[in-house]
Amino acid sequence: xxxxxxxxxxxxxxxxxxxxxxxxxxxxxxxxxxxxxxxxxxxxxxxxxxxxxxxxxxxxxxxxxxxxxxxxxxxxxxxxxxxxxxxxxxxxxxxxxxxxxxxxxxxxxxxxxxxxxxxxxxxxxxxxxxxxxxxxxxxxxxxxxxxxxxxxxxxxxxxxxxxxxxxxxxxxxxxxxxxxxxxxxxxxxxxxxxxxxxxxxxxxxxxxxxxxxxxxxxxxxxxxxxxxxxxxxxxxxxxxxxxxx
Ligand code: NAD
Numbered sequence: 001x002x003x004x005x006x007x008x009x010x011x012x013x014x015x016x017x018x019x020x021x022x023x024x025x026x027x028x029x030x031x032x033x034x035x036x037x038x039x040x041x042x043x044x045x046x047x048x049x050x051x052x053x054x055x056x057x058x059x060x061x062x063x064x065x066x067x068x069x070x071x072x073x074x075x076x077x078x079x080x081x082x083x084x085x086x087x088x089x090x091x092x093x094x095x096x097x098x099x100x101x102x103x104x105x106x107x108x109x110x111x112x113x114x115x116x117x118x119x120x121x122x123x124x125x126x127x128x129x130x131x132x133x134x135x136x137x138x139x140x141x142x143x144x145x146x147x148x149x150x151x152x153x154x155x156x157x158x159x160x161x162x163x164x165x166x167x168x169x170x171x172x173x174x175x176x177x178x179x180x181x182x183x184x185x186x187x188x189x190x191x192x193x194x195x196x197x198x199x200x201x202x203x204x205x206x207x208x209x210x211x212x213x214x215x216x217x218x219x220x221x222x223x224x225x226x227x228x229x230x231x232x233x234x235x236x237x238x239x240x241x242x243x244x245x
Contacts, residue, residue: 001227001228002028002029002031002225002226003028004028004081004220005029005225006029006030006076006082006084007030007083007084007085008030008032008072008075008085008086008119008121009021009024009033009086010062010085010088010115010159011034011088012031012032013040014044015214016138016183016214017033018033018214019217020218020221021033021048021055021076022218023215023219023222024047024052024063025048025051029225030055030078031054032053032058033056033075034059034062034071034076035057035059037135038057040087041057041058042057043058044057045057056075058074058075059117062089062115062118062119063111064116064120065118065122069122070121072119072122073126080124080131081131082123082198083130083133083134084136085119085134085136086131086136086138086221087115087136087137087138088138089115090111090112090156091107091108091111091112092108092137092150093108095150096148096149096230097149097151099118103115104152105152108152108153109152112153112156112160114211116137116160116163117163119134119225120167124174124176127174128171128174130240131175132174132175132176133176134176134224134225134229135167136180136221136225137181138180138181139160139161139181140153140157140182140183141184141238141244143160143161143183144238161180161236164180164236165234165236167170168187168234169234177224177232177233178233178234179224179229179234179235181217181236182222182238183212183217183239183241184211184239184241185202185203185206185215185240185243186211186241187212188217191211202243206240206241206242206243207242211239212239224237
């Protein structure tokens, strides 16, 4: 579905991001994964050796426009185009408002929101030059409902939805589609860090009867990146088994 296309997956070292990278590789794309450290990027690449001709790693500071633009340019240079950006990297929070420090709030804004802006800008500049592309952002079901602690996390996901819908409208004239994927509870390290009772309680309320697998979410990223979604832009696609918080 993506033969000959080039994709960057931020936070592609594990969890949903690793699954998206693998799904894109299986479907013929060239893929660059990013991570916060060279070491974790290299560890992820070591699990993708069967695709070594079509996969590479970069580790820019995603909040630095200069580092990010240079990393994306190096991806285009290696593979010859820049077609798909999956803005997947993110962190979560369960901190209560009473305990929340401004530093912690700034940190989650940085990676969950500011990095989405920085990466989208760098990617859109390359995509515009080549006549189009696709951007897919990581939202969450809590970007619709909020959550009872860790207010910084849903705040960033509401903002990601706003950025998605606005950029879809702004960039349509440049043939760049912009969408978001809003997973429910998905089995990754992010969820493993939550209290077990909390995960069990949330899982019990999911009409489809199970939490999501990273591959369930990666399938949505595949669809939105592909030409099957050529008339789809500005949506937040829920992949949550009809869960509600
Ligand atoms: P994860 O913790 O397993 O992986 C997060 C990825 O982001 C890692 O590759 C990590 O290296 C990267 N990352 C974190 N901070 C970074 C930084 N400062 N710079 C560069 N990379 C950084 O998380 P996940 O569960 O796979 O989540 C992926 C995305 O999906 C996130 O945006 C998350 O908010 C969203 N999401 C996850 C769930 C879930 O239940 N797992 C639900 C809804 C939304």
